[in-house]
Amino acid sequence: MTSLSDPxxxxxxxxxxxxxxxxxxxxxxxKTVSRVINREPHVSEETIARVRRAAxxxxxxxxxxxxxxxxxxRRTDTLGxxxxxxxxxxxxxxxxxxxxIALERHVAVFASSLDEDPERELSSVNAFLRRRVDGLILxxxxxxxxxxxxxxxxxxxxxxxxxxxxxxxxxxxxTENAEGATGAVEHLLALGxxxxxxxxxxxxxxxxxxxxxxxxDTLRRHGVAPEDRLIVDNLDDEAKASDAVAxxxxxxxxxxxxxxxQNLITLGVITSLRSxxxxxxxxxxxxxxxxxxxxxxxxxxxxxxxxxxxGEIAARRVFDRLDGLDEPARDFIVxxxxxxxxxxxxxxx
Amino acid sequence: MTSLSDPxxxxxxxxxxxxxxxxxxxxxxxKTVSRVINREPHVSEETIARVRRAAxxxxxxxxxxxxxxxxxxRRTDTLGxxxxxxxxxxxxxxxxxxxxIALERHVAVFASSLDEDPERELSSVNAFLRRRVDGLILxxxxxxxxxxxxxxxxxxxxxxxxxxxxxxxxxxxxTENAEGATGAVEHLLALGxxxxxxxxxxxxxxxxxxxxxxxxDTLRRHGVAPEDRLIVDNLDDEAKASDAVAxxxxxxxxxxxxxxxQNLITLGVITSLRSxxxxxxxxxxxxxxxxxxxxxxxxxxxxxxxxxxxGEIAARRVFDRLDGLDEPARDFIVxxxxxxxxxxxxxxx
DNA sequence: TTGAAAGCGCTAACAC
DNA sequence: GTGTTAGCGCTTTCAA
Numbered sequence: 001m002t003s004l005s006d007p008x009x010x011x012x013x014x015x016x017x018x019x020x021x022x023x024x025x026x027x028x029x030x031k032t033v034s035r036v037i038n039r040e041p042h043v044s045e046e047t048i049a050r051v052r053r054a055a056x057x058x059x060x061x062x063x064x065x066x067x068x069x070x071x072x073x074r075r076t077d078t079l080g081x082x083x084x085x086x087x088x089x090x091x092x093x094x095x096x097x098x099x100x101i102a103l104e105r106h107v108a109v110f111a112s113s114l115d116e117d118p119e120r121e122l123s124s125v126n127a128f129l130r131r132r133v134d135g136l137i138l139x140x141x142x143x144x145x146x147x148x149x150x151x152x153x154x155x156x157x158x159x160x161x162x163x164x165x166x167x168x169x170x171x172x173x174x175t176e177n178a179e180g181a182t183g184a185v186e187h188l189l190a191l192g193x194x195x196x197x198x199x200x201x202x203x204x205x206x207x208x209x210x211x212x213x214x215x216x217d218t219l220r221r222h223g224v225a226p227e228d229r230l231i232v233d234n235l236d237d238e239a240k241a242s243d244a245v246a247x248x249x250x251x252x253x254x255x256x257x258x259x260x261x262q263n264l265i266t267l268g269v270i271t272s273l274r275s276x277x278x279x280x281x282x283x284x285x286x287x288x289x290x291x292x293x294x295x296x297x298x299x300x301x302x303x304x305x306x307x308x309x310x311g312e313i314a315a316r317r318v319f320d321r322l323d324g325l326d327e328p329a330r331d332f333i334v335x336x337x338x339x340x341x342x343x344x345x346x347x348x349x
Numbered sequence: 350m351t352s353l354s355d356p357x358x359x360x361x362x363x364x365x366x367x368x369x370x371x372x373x374x375x376x377x378x379x380k381t382v383s384r385v386i387n388r389e390p391h392v393s394e395e396t397i398a399r400v401r402r403a404a405x406x407x408x409x410x411x412x413x414x415x416x417x418x419x420x421x422x423r424r425t426d427t428l429g430x431x432x433x434x435x436x437x438x439x440x441x442x443x444x445x446x447x448x449x450i451a452l453e454r455h456v457a458v459f460a461s462s463l464d465e466d467p468e469r470e471l472s473s474v475n476a477f478l479r480r481r482v483d484g485l486i487l488x489x490x491x492x493x494x495x496x497x498x499x500x501x502x503x504x505x506x507x508x509x510x511x512x513x514x515x516x517x518x519x520x521x522x523x524t525e526n527a528e529g530a531t532g533a534v535e536h537l538l539a540l541g542x543x544x545x546x547x548x549x550x551x552x553x554x555x556x557x558x559x560x561x562x563x564x565x566d567t568l569r570r571h572g573v574a575p576e577d578r579l580i581v582d583n584l585d586d587e588a589k590a591s592d593a594v595a596x597x598x599x600x601x602x603x604x605x606x607x608x609x610x611q612n613l614i615t616l617g618v619i620t621s622l623r624s625x626x627x628x629x630x631x632x633x634x635x636x637x638x639x640x641x642x643x644x645x646x647x648x649x650x651x652x653x654x655x656x657x658x659x660g661e662i663a664a665r666r667v668f669d670r671l672d673g674l675d676e677p678a679r680d681f682i683v684x685x686x687x688x689x690x691x692x693x694x695x696x697x698x
Numbered sequence: 699t700t701g702a703a704a705g706c707g708c709t710a711a712c713a714c
Numbered sequence: 715g716t717g718t719t720a721g722c723g724c725t726t727t728c729a730a
Binding site for chain 1: 722723724725726
């Protein structure tokens with residue numbers, strides 16, 4: 001007999017019950033328990049009931065890890081998601097969409113933040129791979145993703161999000177960056193603006209490059225020569241964006257409008273325009289929506305992205321491939337939407 | 350010889366390489382490969398190099414799931430996190446903090462959104478348990494968490510976040526809800542407000558109950574009798590909060606100040622005050638910070654929570670318990686901070 | 699309808 | 715220093 005203080009009993013309590021324990025308690029073989037747990041046919045109602053009761057009594061939870069080891073399809077029902085930061089609203093919206101699609105298939109999602117750190121990309125991907133994720137959804141920052149080639153060949157679906165992969169052929173889901181920028185710039189041109197400043201992030205980032213391209217091409221197409229003085233790159237935080245705006249406003253012929261190519265930059269622009277008392281004089285269109293944009297004065301006109309669609313499309317693509325879809329890698333382009341709110345409709349002075 | 354079209358070769362390519370494959374290629378036994386991979390001592394430099402080369406060549410990734418099956422500590426280096434929604438800024442900040450602490454220990458985090466759905470709580474917890482997570486960090490909505498007792502006994506650390514557990518003794522990390530509400534109400538009382546409205550969420554939610562208690566107690570303590578007409582519960586979205594404010598403003602003796610006990614409610618209040626032209630006349634203090642609060646006109650005074658600390662404390666507690674800490678379950682109370690920005694400093698009319 | 703035995707990829711225990 | 719064997723909890727295979 002075992003008492004509460006008997007170390008063997010404590011040991012037994014701590015160890016999670018196994019299929020064998022359930023089988024013994026129910027007086028059947030392990031395979032029968034396996035059949036019941038996995039709802040396989042050819043088990044009598046009575047046996048099912050007995051096994052269920054035993055499992056219930058022991059609070060048995062099957063160990064998926066052990067099961068997956070031998071299972072034919074070798075799936076872990078697990079997905080890895082790599083984003084800029086799970087705390088960033090854009091990434092969080094992508095994450096949520098991925099989770100919702102995954103949930104339909106009883107797939108759990110590992111999420112990991114990158115912070116634009118290439119080392120972290122490698123270590124996170126490896127951490128996921130060692131845990132045998134069935135598929136990967138990645139926002140990458142490594143210059144090349146060739147290191148993933150072997151996994152792709154091995155049949156692990158990899159879908160890139162918000163970036164196009166380099167050195168590897170894989171699916172990608174991206175916002176129509178250049179076209180969105182074109183929409184913003186044409187909106188400003190139509191109001192009569194000609195001196196339209198561009199404030200953007202590091203050109204090493206794919207999305208920054210694309211948006212800038214859209215800006216430049218659109219100006220040229222409309223017969224406006226881009227001016228170097230009105231173009232500022234490498235703005236990787238709010239403060240830098242603010243400073244850049246202050247400098248632009250101090251020019252002899254300051255811009256009458258600003259196209260801000262990223263979220264955080266837009267916030268810096270707003271702050272700076274306000275403190276210069278220029279927020280109702282200089283037009284502003286931002287790429288990517290800003291929280292509370294509609295409640296600001298003036299409300300901020302933006303080219304909004306659709307992170308929920310991006311996440312959903314990426315997740316569906318992963319599952320389509322897991323279901324055996326075998327077509328060449330392709331891009332999925334997700335449209336943007338110009339949301340007119342006020343700041344972008346200010347006319348040139 | 351195997352060609353590209355040989356199905357056996359494709360099969361071999363698709364199967365992920367095992368320790369055995371590496372061992373064969375390196376001409377050693379599996380245990381030696383295991384030693385090298387796990388950086389165990391007693392392997393010659395030369396053997397290490399040979400094994401490394403073979404592993405590299407095959408792009409070998411150890412299978413943690415298989416390893417954990419036999420390993421003494423039986424850890425999966427995996428954590429489960431259950432939050433309201435990964436897309437909600439508060440939850441996302443908690444998530445990020447948990448991830449950062451987990452990363453230090455090479456632990457991967459499963460995150461799952463609940464959407465206040467009790468069914469989802471159960472299925473997510475079970476999904477995590479079947480995947481043998483080492484610990485659990487939970488925002489719960491089930492009326493009782495007694496169903497987790499067996500896991501807790503089994504030594505799986507469970508830490509509750511933003512809610513206190515019911516029917517089970519477990520650690521909890523919570524914001525000082527009542528005290529934060531007290532701070533907000535005292536701030537308004539000090540300015541001379543007496544008719545202070547309360548707008549809150551469903552009282553079934555722990556945090557809503559606590560904040561309301563803080564509001565009521567504080568009024569009474571200062572000799573102000575709470576007025577039923579100024580108290581509105583069950584506001585679970587922005588629109589309902591807006592409507593409630595409209596009704597409050599239409600009273601014969603409308604409130605001169607509003608204490609909004611939750612994020613989304615605050616947004617609804619702002620909208621409604623604005624459209625009534627009352628945003629510079631009626632004072633507003635919100636519980637939980639609002640994005641862009643400082644950029645609004647007036648800027649919004651809030652009782653800010655500290656989700657990053659909450660996540661960090663919860664994660665550390667899980668790891669302390671995994672490290673063998675054996676002390677009774679306790680609460681960790683995380684302080685709030687009153688951020689004075691303008692809306693809360695409007696004097697009574 | 700049921701179960702015994704082998705094996706999934708790895709680590710533990712122990713032998714050499 | 716290195717290898718062999720057993721076994722983790724499950725599924726597969728195959729026999730009863």
